[in-house]
Amino acid sequence: MNKFFTQIFVFFILLGLSVTTAAVELPNESKKHLPVYIEADEIKGYPQQEVEAIGKAKLQRGDQLISAEHMKYFPATDDAVIEGKVHVEREKDVLEGTHLRLNLKSITGELGQPNYSLKEGGGRGSGSLFLFEGEDHYRLIKGSYTTCPVGNNDWFIRADDLEIDHEQQVGTARHASVLFKDVPILYVPWMNFSYSGKRKSGFLAPVMGNTARSGVEVSLPFYWNIAPNYDATITPRAMSKRGIMLENEFRYMGQTLAGQAIFDVLPDDWITDKTRYGLSLTHAQYLGKGWSGNLDYNLVSDRDFFRDLGVNVGLTSRTNLLQQMSTSYNSHLGRKGAINFTALVQSFQTLQDPRALITPPYKRLPQFSLTASQRNIYGFDFDLTSIWTNFYFESQRLPDGQTLSLADGMRMVLFPSVSVPLQTSFGYIKPRISLHHTRYNLNEPVSESGDTNITRTVPLFSLDTGVVFERDMMFRKENFVQTLEPRIYYLYVPFRNQDGRIFPNFESAEMDFSFAQIFTENRFSGHDRINDANEITFALTSRLIESATGDERLRIAAGQRIRFADRNVVLSTQQTTSDKSDFIAAISGRITPSITTDTSIQLDQSELRTEKIRTGVSYHPEPGKVFNIGYRYTRGIPGLVQTNPFFLPPGVGLEQVDASTQWPFLKNWQGMASVNYSLKDEKLLAGLIGIEYNSCCWSLRMVLNRFITATERTSTAFFVQLELNGLMRIGNNPIRVLRQGIPGYTRTSEQ
Numbered sequence: 001m002n003k004f005f006t007q008i009f010v011f012f013i014l015l016g017l018s019v020t021t022a023a024v025e026l027p028n029e030s031k032k033h034l035p036v037y038i039e040a041d042e043i044k045g046y047p048q049q050e051v052e053a054i055g056k057a058k059l060q061r062g063d064q065l066i067s068a069e070h071m072k073y074f075p076a077t078d079d080a081v082i083e084g085k086v087h088v089e090r091e092k093d094v095l096e097g098t099h100l101r102l103n104l105k106s107i108t109g110e111l112g113q114p115n116y117s118l119k120e121g122g123g124r125g126s127g128s129l130f131l132f133e134g135e136d137h138y139r140l141i142k143g144s145y146t147t148c149p150v151g152n153n154d155w156f157i158r159a160d161d162l163e164i165d166h167e168q169q170v171g172t173a174r175h176a177s178v179l180f181k182d183v184p185i186l187y188v189p190w191m192n193f194s195y196s197g198k199r200k201s202g203f204l205a206p207v208m209g210n211t212a213r214s215g216v217e218v219s220l221p222f223y224w225n226i227a228p229n230y231d232a233t234i235t236p237r238a239m240s241k242r243g244i245m246l247e248n249e250f251r252y253m254g255q256t257l258a259g260q261a262i263f264d265v266l267p268d269d270w271i272t273d274k275t276r277y278g279l280s281l282t283h284a285q286y287l288g289k290g291w292s293g294n295l296d297y298n299l300v301s302d303r304d305f306f307r308d309l310g311v312n313v314g315l316t317s318r319t320n321l322l323q324q325m326s327t328s329y330n331s332h333l334g335r336k337g338a339i340n341f342t343a344l345v346q347s348f349q350t351l352q353d354p355r356a357l358i359t360p361p362y363k364r365l366p367q368f369s370l371t372a373s374q375r376n377i378y379g380f381d382f383d384l385t386s387i388w389t390n391f392y393f394e395s396q397r398l399p400d401g402q403t404l405s406l407a408d409g410m411r412m413v414l415f416p417s418v419s420v421p422l423q424t425s426f427g428y429i430k431p432r433i434s435l436h437h438t439r440y441n442l443n444e445p446v447s448e449s450g451d452t453n454i455t456r457t458v459p460l461f462s463l464d465t466g467v468v469f470e471r472d473m474m475f476r477k478e479n480f481v482q483t484l485e486p487r488i489y490y491l492y493v494p495f496r497n498q499d500g501r502i503f504p505n506f507e508s509a510e511m512d513f514s515f516a517q518i519f520t521e522n523r524f525s526g527h528d529r530i531n532d533a534n535e536i537t538f539a540l541t542s543r544l545i546e547s548a549t550g551d552e553r554l555r556i557a558a559g560q561r562i563r564f565a566d567r568n569v570v571l572s573t574q575q576t577t578s579d580k581s582d583f584i585a586a587i588s589g590r591i592t593p594s595i596t597t598d599t600s601i602q603l604d605q606s607e608l609r610t611e612k613i614r615t616g617v618s619y620h621p622e623p624g625k626v627f628n629i630g631y632r633y634t635r636g637i638p639g640l641v642q643t644n645p646f647f648l649p650p651g652v653g654l655e656q657v658d659a660s661t662q663w664p665f666l667k668n669w670q671g672m673a674s675v676n677y678s679l680k681d682e683k684l685l686a687g688l689i690g691i692e693y694n695s696c697c698w699s700l701r702m703v704l705n706r707f708i709t710a711t712e713r714t715s716t717a718f719f720v721q722l723e724l725n726g727l728m729r730i731g732n733n734p735i736r737v738l739r740q741g742i743p744g745y746t747r748t749s750e751q
Helices: 002-018 305-309 735-741
Strands: 022-026 035-039 042-046 050-061 062-074 078-090 091-105 110-114 115-118 124-126 131-132 135-143 155-165 170-179 183-194 208-210 215-219 223-228 229-240 243-255 257-267 276-288 293-298 320-332 336-352 364-379 380-392 409-419 425-442 455-469 469-475 479-495 533-546 553-563 581-591 595-604 609-622 625-633 654-666 669-677 683-693 698-710 712-724 728-731
Touching: 078 110, 091 131, 124 155, 131 533, 170 712, 183 293, 183 728, 208 320, 276 305, 293 336, 336 553, 698 735
Parallel strands: 208 728
Antiparallel strands: 022 035, 035 050, 042 050, 050 062, 062 078, 078 091, 091 110, 091 115, 110 131, 115 124, 124 135, 131 135, 135 155, 155 170, 170 183, 208 215, 208 712, 215 229, 223 229, 229 243, 243 257, 257 276, 276 293, 293 320, 320 336, 336 364, 364 380, 380 409, 409 425, 425 455, 455 479, 469 479, 479 533, 533 553, 553 581, 581 595, 595 609, 609 625, 625 654, 654 669, 669 683, 683 698, 698 712, 712 728
C-alpha cells in the first residue's frame, strides 16, 4: 500500500513538471543575487541540480530575460546552456545568437554568431563570437558597429576586437577599419568612442581640409576628459605649405569660476621662417560679498596670424584684440538703490592692414568707475555715473616713415541726474535733469596753442511722455491685443565748444541713427563729446501681441525728429547739419508664421533724400528651408576724401546687398549659398556655396567659402566633412561657417 501511494505521489510530481506553460522559481542561496524564474511548455529535471526547459522557454533573472526553444539551467553553478537560436534582452541591450553559455552569477560566458543592439545611442552590430566579461562588460571577436538602421550598412566599424563597456558607455576597437559604402576610409590600430555621446578621453576623428594660404591640412585632435569640470583638447595640425601647428584648448568650470585657455603655436613657419602663435585667456570668478573678477586677454605673434591661419571670416576680420582685466563690486544701496564699482586695465593689440590703416584705440591704464542709483525718494529717482580714466596712446609708425602721436592723459567724468517718473496704468511723464562735468589733465595739449587742463560742464534736460492704448482683435483666426503707443520726447542741451583742436577725443563716435537712438540724450558714444540739442521727437508704435502667449508678433514704428536749431557739435569738419527734421520708420517681427523682417529707413526731409536703409527679410517655413535677403545703404557725404590713412572719417557711404539660402533640391540633398556684395565698390565681399547630403545615419557636406581678409587680399577655404552619426566627423567642419553665412541654417541631420 505504501508503494502504491508513493507511485501516485511521483506521478503527480511529474505531471506538474510536464504540463503546458509550466513555471518554477528556483531559490538562489546567495543573498547578493536575485532568484531565477524559468517558464516553458515543458520543464523537467532536478530543481537543485539541473532544470531543462523545452518549448518557448524563458529564463529571467532581474532585468535579464533569455528566450529559446530549449535550454538547460544548472542551479549549483548558476550556469545557463543553450544550443540553438537564443534571444537575450537586458536593460541596456538586446542580443541574439546561435548558442549561449552564460554564468548568471559572474555574467561570464559566450554567445555564438551574435547580433547585438544597444538601447543607449542606437548602435548595433554583429561578430563571430560574443564574450561576456562581467556585469556591463563584453567583447566581440571579429565584430562590427554602426548606428545605421537594420538592413542598412552604409557605414560600420570592422574590428578584430571590439569591447563594449556599459558602465562608461564607451566602445574600444582594436585593429579597426571604418568602412563607408563598403570602402575602407580609415584604419587605426586602436580607437575609443562614446556611443552615448558622453564626454570621454581619446582621439577624435581626423580633420582634413584645404585653404589657399596653408595648403592641404590634416588635424588629429586628442580630447582629455580630465574631470567632470575640466577638459582639454590637443590638436596637431599639419599644413602642406607651413608645417605642423599645435593647437591647445583647456576649459574649466567651478561653482564660483569658469574659464578657457587657448594657445596655438606654429614653430618655424615654412613661408615666413618665423615662429607664430596665438593666445586667448578668459576667466570669470565670483570672489564673494559682491566682488567678482574677469580676465580677457588675447595676443598673436603678428598681424597676419588670423588671415593666414584662420578658416572663417569671424577670425580673419578681427582687428583689435582685447587685453583686459577687471574687478567689480555690486551691492544694494538702501532698500531701493544699487551701487557698482569697477576697476579695470585695458589695452588692445591692433592688427593693421597696411592698405587700410586704422587708429588704434587708447589704452586705459587704469580706469575706475562708480555708478549708484536710488529710486522713489519722495517721488524722485537719483542716478550718478563717475569715471576716472588714465588714457594712454602708443605712437604709431606711418608707412611713409613719419610717426603718429595723439594727445593722451587723464579724464574725470561726473554725471549726476534726477528724474520724476509720473506713471499710471495707461501712460507716463518723466522729466529728467542731468549735469555732465568733464575734466581733462593732458600730458600735452591737443594743439600748440591749447591747454593741458580743460573742463567742460553741460546741463541736460529731457521730457519723455507716452500713452498706451489697447484693443482686442482677430487676424487670420488668431486672437491678438493691438496696441497704439504715441510718444513725445523733448531734449534740450546748450552748446559747449568741443572743437577737436581744443578737446581730445579718446572714445567718442557718432552712434548709428536708429529708432532707439532718437530717445537718448547724447548721439555720441562715450563721454568726450556731448551733443547740443533743442529738438522734439514724435513717435508712434503699434504692436501685435498674441493673446494666448503674450509674445510680440509684429511691431511697426515711426518717428519724426524736429530740430529747432542747427547742431554745432560734430566730429568732422565735413559734417553738415540742418534745423530740418529727420524721419525714421521701422517694422520688425513675423509678418506670417514663415516670414520675418527687420527693416528701417531714415529720411532727411531737408534735402528730400534717403539717408539710411537697413532691411532684411527671411522666409523660414521649416527646419532646413530658409531664404534671406538684405540691403544696406548709407548716403556718404559728397566730396568727402580720406586724407589720413589712419582715420576713417564719419560720413563714408556704403551700399551692400546680401542673400543666403539653405534649401532641399532632391531627395536627401540640399544646397547652401550666400553672397555679400558691395554695389558701391562693385566687389564681392564674401561668398559661400555648398551642398549637403543627409542619409539616415550619415551626412556629407562640401562647402567653398571665399571672403576678403584685407584690402586687395582674399582667402578661399574648401570644406569637406563626412559625419557618421553617433561616431565621428571626418574632414573639416563647415558648420560654424554655414551658421555665420546663412542666418537660420539648420543641421538637418539632427532633426
